Amino acid sequence: AQSVTQLDSQVPVFEEAPVELRCNYSSSVSVYLFWYVQYPNQGLQLLLKYLSGSTLVKGINGFEAEFNKSQTSFHLRKPSVHISDTAEYFCAVSDPLGGSNYKLTFGKGTLLTVNP
């Protein structure tokens, strides 16, 4: 079974600073990778996804992530954060070749707090 580790449960940063949220997944032959964002009292919203092709994936709100197969990582980055980026961020993985390829396995989440 897949597993996802988000190494930091909380990341506080100042506005306009760069940020990296880390995500590692258990190894598999091939994977689909996702980052979702959850704003307070809301559902999860897809930020970006990696299905195949270029390992650098750009998403909404200026976020990007890089798929690193050798390190089984999919870290999320933004060069300059805003107060409005304060939210919880979830990394998720699915196994496209597995019998349950619809299943997303989520990490425990990283709370990003952007301070003025």
Next chain:
Amino acid sequence: DARVTQTPRHKVTEMGQEVTMRCQPILGHNTVFWYRQTMMQGLELLAYFRNRAPLDDSGMPKDRFSAEMPDATLATLKIQPSEPRDSAVYFCASGPPGTTQIIQYFGAGTRLSVL
């Protein structure tokens, strides 16, 4: 702006009562997922439907939970009887046809408190 609609948004009930949560998937979507989110366990998949048929409910406590799709526009999750440990946020998500695009669109959730 199409979205997944969940009702109610908040529910407070007493232990032993029946709880029904409803979800209206995005029109045209043929997959529906139910998740439970708690501080301790994070997001857990409870059930998965495709074309209204339940394909996976292995994450759901069978003795008290049930999930159905009476029609393509309505999915329900019932808990009977409810217990305090069921307190959580329950999310419904739906997805478009095509298994290569595993994109799930989430509703805003139902926050359940069982006293």
